[in-house]
Amino acid sequence: MEQAMSTLSQSIRLLQRTAEELPVKVTNVLSAIDEAEYLITHNASRVVKQERDVYMQSLVGYFRQYTDWVKNSLTGEVSQCKPITNLIDSMEIVACSFIVDSVNTFWFGLGGCCVFLVPSIILSVKLAKYYRRMDTEDVFEEGQENW
Template identity: 75%
Template sequence: MKYVKARSTLSQSIKLLQKTSSDLPVKVTNILSAIDAAEYLITNNASYVVKQEAKGFVQTLVGYFQQYTNWVKNSLTAEVAQCKPISNIVDSAEIVACSFIIDSVNTFWFGLGGC
């Protein structure tokens, strides 16, 4: 009984192996031709491929930089420039407060202390 079951399993395994191995020579031939093509590409076109990939990478980086500079220009003109009048008012208030009022008071107090 044990041997009959083992023989049946072995027979099924052999049939499965025959089915899967029938196209094995074709697959091996395809793999070998792919290896030959890759070897040819590496020996003859490697420098060209590397140059093309490097150019593509540089173009991508330049594109990112251009996108960033466009964003900065847009931000400055559309968002920061809108606040320019308020910025001028704050700067003027700072000049008036610090240069004319605080500095003159400091001179007054210095004059009192120097006597």
């Protein structure tokens, strides 16, 4: 029985010490909650923007890393094989010299037609009165008697 009493008294002392620290700990927890609430209400948008920018930079970094790998693979592994480099060079020549140049010529010609279309419409409207059919009662018929 004495052993149980001593264990009980030790437990009571431990509980008293813990109970003395409890209001301080509760106050600390409540102040931490208030600080977190203040940060959420006032700085949440800034924190979200910062995290978004960090995530976007990491995605762009992955893309740059992939393009660098592709460039290195093409220059280091593929371009060492002569038939493949000749194929790539000939594809570039065909694409740039024949396809792109002809498309550029087409668009240049179309633009020139549009530029000359506006003055030709104005000129045709101005000259339309001279190309109308003349009736027999026109002024020029009276002038034929003098010939």
